[in-house]
Amino acid sequence: MPTRSQTYRVHVSGAFACFTRPELKTERVSYEVMTPSAARGVLDAVLWRPAIHWLIERIHVLSPIRFVSFKRNEVASKASARGEHARYFADEDREQRNSLVLRDVAYVVEASFALTQRAGPDDNMRKFEEMFERRLAKGQCFHMPYLGCREFAAQVEPAPSSWVVDPSLAGRRDLGLVLHDLRFKDDGSGAATPFFFNAVMVDGRIDVPEVPSCSTAL
Numbered sequence: 001m002p003t004r005s006q007t008y009r010v011h012v013s014g015a016f017a018c019f020t021r022p023e024l025k026t027e028r029v030s031y032e033v034m035t036p037s038a039a040r041g042v043l044d045a046v047l048w049r050p051a052i053h054w055l056i057e058r059i060h061v062l063s064p065i066r067f068v069s070f071k072r073n074e075v076a077s078k079a080s081a082r083g084e085h086a087r088y089f090a091d092e093d094r095e096q097r098n099s100l101v102l103r104d105v106a107y108v109v110e111a112s113f114a115l116t117q118r119a120g121p122d123d124n125m126r127k128f129e130e131m132f133e134r135r136l137a138k139g140q141c142f143h144m145p146y147l148g149c150r151e152f153a154a155q156v157e158p159a160p161s162s163w164v165v166d167p168s169l170a171g172r173r174d175l176g177l178v179l180h181d182l183r184f185k186d187d188g189s190g191a192a193t194p195f196f197f198n199a200v201m202v203d204g205r206i207d208v209p210e211v212p213s214c215s216t217a218l
Contacts, residue, residue, distance in 0.1 A: 005112045005129050007057060009159035010136065012042055012109055016068075017147035017154075018101040022179060022194065028072075028099040030148065032065050033201065036208045037181045038148050039109045042156060045145035047132040051119035060108040061204045064166045068103045071096050105147065108159045165204035175199035181211050 012034070019031040019038050036056040043054045075093045113132075115123065135141070136158055145154040178199040182192040195211045 003125075004055070004114045005125050007110055007112045008132070008136075010043065010046075010109045010111070011106070011157050011159040011163075012039070012145075012147070012154050013063075013106040014147045014152055014154045016101050016103055016152045017105045018099060018152060019148040019179075027097055028101070028149075030067070030101050031178055032102075032175055033061050033178070033199070033206065034059055034105070034107050034109075034147070035179050037179060039107075039111065040181065042109070042145045042147075042154055043111055043113075045141045045143050046135050046156060047128070048142055049128065051116055051123045052113040052128050053116050054111055054113045055210065056109065056111045056208045058110040058208060059206045060110070060163070060165070061169055061201060061206070062106040062108065062163055062165055063104055064168045066103050067100055069098060069100050072099050101152070102147075108163055169201070169204040171203065173201040175201055175206075180208070183211065 018028055019035045021029050039056045040054045073094050074097055077093050145156050146152055147154045177196045180195040180197045182194055184192045197209050199206055
């Protein structure tokens with residue numbers, strides 16, 4: 001029985017994207033490219049099941065890397081995780097913050113999925129492959145896929161057999177430490193360990209290592 005699905009190629013695009021750099025807390029500043037965790041989030045939006053976990057293998061950047069800056073209204077407080085419903089007035093808690101985001105983005109994500117320990121006796125690889133292929137072809141999703149922030153909707157469709165990379169992305173480009181993914185503890189605390197990797201883009205292609213063996217936990 002296979003332990004990993006076939007590799008899928010998915011085309012992801014949108015007008016804006018913000019893959020927020022975690023070291024910058026006050027203002028939102030995006031990485032130059034889509035992060036593997038954001039790519040996994042897009043695929044989870046199409047097909048999420050407790051029995052499978054998406055593994056990002058490569059990210060192809062198709063469009064030139066362009067930034068745009070604007071201000072957005074945000075609130076300073078977070079919603080209570082305990083579900084408390086105290087009276088809340090957004091006007092009294094609003095803050096205006098700068099955002100440096102990407103514009104007119106397009107990617108091809110190469111990914112496969114593996115069965116998790118939560119897979120049942122009736123779960124098998126081909127079953128989930130057929131579900132994903134059907135949902136991707138029909139444009140179905142569990143929730144609207146987005147590019148880093150929920151207000152930046154993503155268009156998701158099967159990737160073409162070939163694609164053109166913008167000439168500005170030719171050659172090698174060191175992107176530095178990029179967030180790979182988060183690993184949450186199983187104790188119910190909600191605590192997570194972030195994993196990073198040294199991302200290198202060659203002619204628009206980024207090879208993504210597996211977590212955690214090839215990454216650095218900070």
